[in-house]
Each structure stands twice: as C-alpha cells, then as structure tokens.
Amino acid sequence: MAKNRTTNSIRNNGVLHAAGARLFAPVAAVLAVCLFFPFAACAANFTARLDRDTIMLGETATLSLTFEGGQPGNVPAPQVPGLEISNTGNSSNISWVNGQMSTVFTVTFLVTPEQTGEFVIPGMEADIGGQRIQTEPIKLTVNKPGSPSASQINSGSQIAFMRFNLPDKKVYPGEMIAGQLQIFFRDDAQNPQGLQLTAMPADGFTVGKMSQGSTERARIGDHMYSVVPISVALTAVKTGTLSVGPISASVLVFVNGENGNWGPFGGFFGGQQKQVTMSTDPVSATSVPLPSINVPPDFNGAVGDYTMTVNAGPTNIAVGDPVTVRVKISGRGSFDSLSLPSHTDWHDFKIFTPTSKTETSDGLGDEGSKTFEEIVTPENANIHELPPISFSFFNPDDGNYHTLTQQAMPLLVTSAGVTPIPTVAGAKTENQTPQPPQDIVSIRENLGALAQAGSPLITRPAFLALQSVPVIAFVTALVWRRRTDNLANNPRLRRRLAVQQLVASGLDDLNKFAAENKSNEFFATLFRLLQEELGERLDCPAISITEADADERLAAMGAKPETLNSLRELFQACNQARYAQVQTSQGLSALASKFKNTVSELQELNA
C-alpha cells in the first residue's frame, strides 16, 4: 500500500539553523520544540490513494484525495479511459495542534472499471495555500472475474481462492435452498483477516442469512489448504434459469518471504501482508413452476415442510371480549415470507391485525417456527365456536400440496354484562382434577362501590376515641352498683345520708320561716332538726335526745366547747320560744345561721 501513497510536502524548517550553535544547543532544542511543531502542523500536504490495487470486473474501488494544511484552490478530476470515476462526496476535519489550526480536506471518488486490464491514474496537481503540490501516478489492476483454473490451483500459485456450489436439484419459487461457498487458504497464508464479500450478484434469488461452518483441511495438488465453508440461504423468486455469481471477495493475509521461510517472529518480521481478491464462476439452477393441479384454495405461497398448532383463549367470554388466537407454524422453509391464512369465513368476529414472532433454530433461518398472535372479538352471543383454521403449503421434497387443519374450537359467548352460568358438575370422582384456567377472568362492566381512600380505621383518632364509650358506660354502671350495694349494707350511712338530706331541706324551711317571721314553725323545725342531727351523730333515736345527754356524749366524742355552747344556745332558744314566742325576723335568721354552722361542726366529728 505504501507504494500507492505519494506524498509531497513542504516543511518550513528554517529555524533549525539555530541548532548549529553548540553554546545555544539547549535553547535551540526548546525553540525547535516550540516552533517546529506549529509550522509542521500547518505544512501543506496532498495525498492520493486507492483502497485496493486489484479488483475484479464488476467491483469498485475508492479513490481518496486528501489535502492537508489548507483548502485546495482546485480539486482535480481524474479521467482515465476504461475507468468510470465519479465524485461521491467530500469531508473536512479541523484540529488545533500547539495553538495552530490544522485542516484536512478529503474528496472521494468511486472507481468503476469498464473492462479488464491495467490502468494508471495519472499524477494530479493541486494548489494549497499558494503551493503547487503534485501526486504520483497510481496503478489499478482489473481482473476478469472467475475462479482460477485447475492447473493454476494445482500449481499452488493461488494464495487463496473460492468456489460456490448450488444443490443439484430443481427448485420451486418460494423454496429456500442453501448455497455452499468454500474459501480456500493456502497453508502459507497466515492469519487471514478482513474477509469481505465485495459482490454477490444473484439473478432470481434473494440472498438471506449466511452461516460459517468449522474450518476443514484439504489437499489440492501438492499443497494443503484450509477450507472455510459458508452456507448462504437463497430463496427462489421466479421460474426459469436462476444464477448466482460471480461472487467476489477480498481478504488480507500474511504470506512468507521470498525465500519461502517465515522469520523468527512469524508474519510480522518474516513475511508480508497481502490483500487477495477472489472470485467464483457464475452458478446456475433451474426453477420450475409450482404444480397447477390440486392447489388448495387457501394456498398463499408457503413452500417448505411445516406443522401447525393452534390454541385460543379465553373460551368463556362475553360479547366483545377479546379472544387471543395463537397459530404456531413450525418446520423448514422460508419463514420471512410466511403469512397467516386469511379468515374469510369468520363473519361474526371482529379481527385485529395479527402480530408474528419468528424463532429460528439454525444459522440460515430455514428451520424454526413462526407464531402468529391474533385478537378476535365475538360480535354476538349466537357464536358457539371458533371456525376451523387451515394452512396449506407446497412441499418441494415430495412435490405435493398439503393442508393442515385445526378443527373448530367451542366457545361460550354470553351477552355483554351477563355473568356466564357456571357449569354444574355431576358426581365428582376422585380421578377428576380441576382443569387449570387457560386465561384470566375477563373485566367487569360495573365500577362497583367506590372505596373511601384513607388510613385504616384502627389509626383514626375519632374511631379510637369512640371505643371509650362502652368503657365509660361500663365503669359508670359498676360505680353505681357499688354505691347502691354500700347503701344497702350500711344502715348508719343510709341514716347519715337521709339526715344530711333532711337538714339541707330543713335549712331552706328555716330561712323561709325566718323571712316570714313564723316563729312557731321556725322553732318546731329547728328543734326537730337538732334532734335528728344529734340522733344520727350519737346513733340513738332522735326522740330520746336530751340536752344534758347530748352535752356529755358530744364532749366525749371531742366536740369543741364553742360547738357545745352553740348547741346549748339553740336548745335554750327552742325552750324559751315555748313560753315567749317574740322573735324578730333578723333574730330567727341569726339562729338559722348558727344552726347551720353548728351542724357543719357536728358532721365533722367521728361518730
């Protein structure tokens, strides 16, 4: 490749004069580094190169013109008789190096040979930044496509070559066959890399996937070859004579040196890298039309050998509910062109566009399965089954048409919004096991009761507070019961409460009689209240209380002298009133007040 590349550059290296002085050698070195690179970056350069120096007729090569250091004043348009050279575009790249801008401008041409032979693209001249730069001529060899002759192969002159074969059989349109491409590498051709099929013309075939097999060894003449087999999937698309080729390919290999030996470090030091262009002869096959008799009515062009499985679900649905129908076609053939048979008799169904998924089990893609998934919805409740599904294909191996049929599948379709009536099972035997569901239960038509969004009841303070109501009710009832029981079991307590109630109401009466100045009623009430209070305090009948008895017993209970005096005064007032009933309203009120205070003091005594 190096010889194809011509370079003519002008570099301004005037500053190197400074390096001559020994005293200033370090300074000169720094200056060289600082100054040389900027100038080098902006140096003009013009390069012309071909990507390959040898091609087959029918192939193309790429010519690149690269301008560095500035925009070219003119872009030469090479013209060579026998070569068609057309501009395919240009590109530019700008970069900064050590503060200097560097521009690379590239123009590419497509070189298409019109005949075989050796061609020379003459040197071209371009004006870059006022500098006229010229490239050197480039040589291009165009060979006739085709595999080398047997004598060339046997002589061992071919570093690499290839052959292409088709199965020796008649093919049908739509049938997929595997072409065998074999690439031979001579033993001394090391480390082949960059294998590229540059041309693969096919007339009447569509080229599909390729699959590389494991490398084999073969002896041809006096040389051993490594054989790389590649299978190519070809699908016939028409009848008549079909052809493939000539197939062209190029590969980069390392070959040994002139003396035939490899250096101690292999191809890097003892051999040379070489690009090899290979080609095959055209190979033809005969395609015959498909038989025109016994063609199934639903045949839609499928050629191969297939089986079919169908499943659908759910089968217990309402009108308008979707049923998913899955048709899986497995076997050998061209799956890309396989299509689902049309359902011409599915009148009562709404059919949605099916989807498909292909899974192949080999590298060529001619074995595997294709699954079609189709959604259909029944449009009325009178439907009781999914109609039969059939698929027809032509098998090239036996030359006959075949039809695969899936019988009608029962459907239970109910009116929309009506829940299907469950099947009532008869006597269930032990061997009967419930069938697993085939699909989910369909959607519900009614929204149902909207739930209250919010935290659970247990976390709501109001709910928790409400739970105290029965507790309070129970505690209240319990307290009431205890109190009632206490009263029932304690006569003194019951008497004390009764006397307290009597005194409270008697005080009201006393105040009323005092206000009305009714001394008789006042003193009668006062005396009765004193007896009741002292009887309760002294735990004796009220009627039997005397002043002297009360004095003595109250003093024993720890009554204060003031209390006893007040009590005596009250008794004396009651006694005096029997004989002299002259009292003012104020005097009666004062006695009532004194009675109240005395009773309070008496009630504080421990009985």
Next chain:
Amino acid sequence: MRRCCSILAAVFFCAGTLFASDVTGDFSHANQLYAAGKFSDAAKAYDNILNSGAVSANLLFDAGNAQFKSGNLGRAIAAYRRATVLAPRDADIRANLDFARNQVQGTTWRQTWWEGWLAALSLNAWTAIAAIAFWLALLLFAAMQLRPAWKPLLRGPARGLAAATVFFCACLGAATATHFSNSVAVVVLPDAVTRSGPFDDAQNAFAVHDGAELAVLDQRNGWVQVSDGSGRSGWIKSAQVEILPAI
C-alpha cells in the same frame, strides 16, 4: 347559618355526584378500549381514573387485567393485590392473581399460612369485628351491673363475647402489625438485578423477573432491601418495584 349549611351540603352532594358520573364514564371508555384489544391504552385509562383518587375493587381488577394483557405482569399483580385488600374474598380477583402469579419466573416470596389466613379479611373488617365484639361485651357487662336480676341470663353470652373480643383483638393486633411492619415489593420491570448494597456500582446479588414478589427488609435513599423466597437478600431500586402492604 342553617341556610349556609344547606348550600354547602348541596354543593358537596353535587360535586360528589359529578365526580361519580365522570368516573363511571371514564371507566366505560377504558372498558371499551379493553374490549377492542387496545390493552395498553386501556391500562393507561384505568391508571388515570386511579390517579384521580377513585378506587374500587372492580376498577383495580380491570386495571390488573389490562396490565396483564399488556404484558406488564408485575403491575397486574400489584393491581390485583390492591383489589384483594378491598375485596379479600372475591373469587375472580383471587383467580386472576393466582393465574398471574403462575406466569412469574424464578423464585418469589410467598406469605405464610397465618398471613394468608389473616388476609381473608381486610384490616378494616378485622377492626370492625373486634370493635363490635368489644362493644357488645361491655354493654352486656354494664347491663349486668344495672340489672342484677339479669345476671343469670346474660352471664354466658357476656363471657362468650369477652372471649371473642380477646380473640378478635389478637387477630387485629397481628393484622395491624403485619400491615404496617411487613411490606411486599412487586417487581414491575421485565428484568431487574438486585445488588449487594444500595449503590449503582455494588456487586450484583441475584436477578429477579417481572411480577416477582419480594419481602421488604429495609428502605434507604431510593433503594429497597428485599428478600426472595429462597432467603437471598439484595438491594433493588425503588423505581423497579411497587411496594404494597403484606396483607
């Protein structure tokens, strides 16, 4: 004052009615999309209704169906699980949840038998039953205090209700503890990888598949520590899962 209250009540009633009618219309539209086989669109329509604040067992059930048909196994299981919270004994919801769970690949967390037993009733149902038993028991005891003559008649029922109260309160306590302390993360992406720590560059722990249900152990900075059915634990991004109460 009374007039203002009447106006406010009327406004709330009208707003509630309009909201319900809007939800019903949207729900019907979503159902039509589902019937037409536009499952993804239907799923979005159901989600929009749910995002508006409306929620019902049937709505969640249909949303789960649409997600299931759209191939979103995890989101379907999450919707079914939410539906079971509102209607724990709905056979259709249980059937679809089980059907969806059977499609899930790999190991997945399964609730214990007693959690399954507690899940037969919603938390609010447990609360209501326990509260009713509590109220009846205390009212009977209060009646026995107020009317000692009724004691022979009420003693048996009151003791039975007291025992029931203790039992239902224990169940409520267990359900509440499980509801608030145990969570489940449902994986809602086709494939996800758990990591050994809550970091993007942490080492991979194990892979989980769409629809896998994982016990939640911890949550931290957008990561959830989960454990699968086989006892393995790892951290997964919270965006890859939907976290739900265990019951």
